[in-house]
Amino acid sequence: MHIPDGFINGVTSAGFGVAAAGGLGAAVKQTGKYLSERQVPLAGLVAAFVFAAQMINFPVISGMSGHLLGGVLAAVLVGPWAGFVILSVVLVVQGIFFADGGLSALGLNIVNMGFLGAVGGYAIYRTLLKVLPKGDRGLVLAAGIAAGIAVPIAAMGFVAQYAIGGASNVSVGAVFTAMLGTHVLIGIGEGVITALVIGAVVGSRPDLVYGAPEYLGRRTEALA
Amino acid sequence: MTNRRLFVVGLVLALGVAVVLAQFASSSPDGLEYVAEQEGFLETAGDHDLAEVPLANYGETLTSNGWANTAVAGLAGTLATLAIGSGVFWLARKTNGDDPESAST
Numbered sequence: 001m002h003i004p005d006g007f008i009n010g011v012t013s014a015g016f017g018v019a020a021a022g023g024l025g026a027a028v029k030q031t032g033k034y035l036s037e038r039q040v041p042l043a044g045l046v047a048a049f050v051f052a053a054q055m056i057n058f059p060v061i062s063g064m065s066g067h068l069l070g071g072v073l074a075a076v077l078v079g080p081w082a083g084f085v086i087l088s089v090v091l092v093v094q095g096i097f098f099a100d101g102g103l104s105a106l107g108l109n110i111v112n113m114g115f116l117g118a119v120g121g122y123a124i125y126r127t128l129l130k131v132l133p134k135g136d137r138g139l140v141l142a143a144g145i146a147a148g149i150a151v152p153i154a155a156m157g158f159v160a161q162y163a164i165g166g167a168s169n170v171s172v173g174a175v176f177t178a179m180l181g182t183h184v185l186i187g188i189g190e191g192v193i194t195a196l197v198i199g200a201v202v203g204s205r206p207d208l209v210y211g212a213p214e215y216l217g218r219r220t221e222a223l224a
Numbered sequence: 225m226t227n228r229r230l231f232v233v234g235l236v237l238a239l240g241v242a243v244v245l246a247q248f249a250s251s252s253p254d255g256l257e258y259v260a261e262q263e264g265f266l267e268t269a270g271d272h273d274l275a276e277v278p279l280a281n282y283g284e285t286l287t288s289n290g291w292a293n294t295a296v297a298g299l300a301g302t303l304a305t306l307a308i309g310s311g312v313f314w315l316a317r318k319t320n321g322d323d324p325e326s327a328s329t
Contacts, residue, residue, distance in 0.1 A: 001256050006270035031313065032320025038227065040313045045234045047309030048302045052242035055282065055298055057250040064258040065250035082313070089309045093301060099272040099280035158256065168265035178259040186255050204225055 001069060001154060001183075002094065003109050003161075005102030012165025017107030023115055024088050030081035042208060043078045047086040049197075050074055051093060058189050066186030069154060071117025072125055072147035073194045076211035077201065083118030112157035121150030125211060136202050139212055143198040148191030155183035235306070242298030246282075247291060 008016075035043060050070035057065035070090075075083030088110050094100040101109050125146035132138035159179050163172045202209055225233070253261060260266040278286060279300060283293035 001254060003256065004269040005272065006268045007260065007265065028312065028316045029320045032316035032318075035313060035317055037317065040310060040317060041227075041231050042234075043313045044306050044310030045231060045238070048306035049234065049238040049241070051305035052238040052246075052298065052302045055242055055246040055249060055294075055301070057252065057254060059250045059252060060255070063252050065252040065254055067249075067254060085312060085316070086309060089312060090305055093305050093308060096274060097277060097279050097301060097304060098282055098297065099274050099277055100282070102270070103273050155255065166265070167268040170263045170265045174263055175259065175265075178263055179255070182255040182259055205230060208230075 001067075001109075001113060001151075001158075002091075002101035003105040003112075003158060005104045006167055007102075008105065008108055008161050009165040009167050010104065012161060013104045013108055015107075016111050016161065017104075020088070020107035020110035020114070024085065024110065027081040027084040027088075027114075027119075031079065031085055034079060035082060039078060039208075043082050043086065046074050046077050046082075047089050050086055051090045053193070054090065054094070060182070060185050060189065064182060066151075066183075066189050068190055068193050069113050069117045069147075069151060070194075071113060071119075071154070072121035072143060072150050072190075073197055075118045075122035076125060076143045076194075076198055077209060079210040080119045080122035082210075083122065084114045087114035087118050108158070108161050112154045112161075116157045117150050117154045120153055121146050122211070124149050124153075129211075129213065136199075136206070139202060139209075140195050140199040143211070144191040144195030147194035148187040151187035151190045152180055152183040155179040238302050238306075239299060242302040243295045246294050246298045 050073065053068040053070055057067045060066045071083055071087055074086045091101055091106060091109050091113065095103055095106055125142050128142035128145055129138065132142050156179070159172065159176045162175050166172070202212065206212055257266065260269070272280070274280065279297050283297035286293045286296060
């Protein structure tokens with residue numbers, strides 16, 4: 001999902017770079033307001049885990065792989081704004097140390113995976129929580145489904161960027177169809193991995209899960 | 225599980241994923257690269273500005289040992305992300321977390 005330099009023209013990439021920088025600044029501010037001191041190591045750990053998990057490309061169809069994006073995973077664990085920050089940190093590390101994801105495309109990637117993937121994915125998660133059964137099973141299911149949907153949504157972010165400033169003359173419709181079809185499939189892997197990890201954390205330390213509504217009260221009380 | 229224990233377990237898991245599990249990762253192109261290839265816009269991709277950094281493409285050209293390259297890249301990247309991520313969150317709290325409700329721990 002990491003856009004290299006060149007797919008999207010310079011003006012569009014720069015515009016998304018400015019938007020991503022502004023969004024990241026706001027996300028850091030929001031995160032500072034709700035993150036407790038005890039959660040700082042957890043948030044750092046989630047960032048490290050998302051980096052590690054993104055290294056695992058799993059086969060999807062012949063000749064194509066997918067890897068975890070981790071936006072919903074991070075957002076459910078430490079909140080949507082921290083999730084946005086985590087994905088941004090991961091993308092910066094990948095771009096600078098591993099030449100993965102173009103530097104000029106950093107803003108494009110942060111908007112797709114950080115904003116749409118984590119903040120957008122978390123909004124879907126919260127909506128699903130309302131309609132699914134209460135309790136841990138509903139929570140894990142909501143996280144998994146939201147993660148699965150967040151992948152094609154992030155892919156649609158790329159299609160929108162391509163429509164605005166795609167550098168090739170391949171039609172937007174063709175890119176849309178191909179991106180949607182492939183990323184719906186990748187989303188299944190994202191959903192399964194997210195559900196497994198969230199399930200494991202909820203099972204052992206539910207008080208650490210930001211997105212668990214029934215625990216929010218208890219945690220807030222403990223912090224006050 | 226205590227917080228310290230959870231942190232250690234989590235870090236060991238993350239390193240295990242990045243160092244060991246990553247050895248078995250598929251080398252097929254990911255969704256976007258696959259689509260770019262199929263639809264014919266892959267050639268619009270330019271060279272990465274930092275293509276010459278030692279760990280470019282997860283250490284692909286570091287040594288002749290692919291297993292070691294991935295292990296070093298996974299270890300270094302996971303720890304770097306932990307350090308930078310923790311630093312950013314620590315700063316975020318320090319500069320914005322001064323309202324009494326969240327800063328009283």
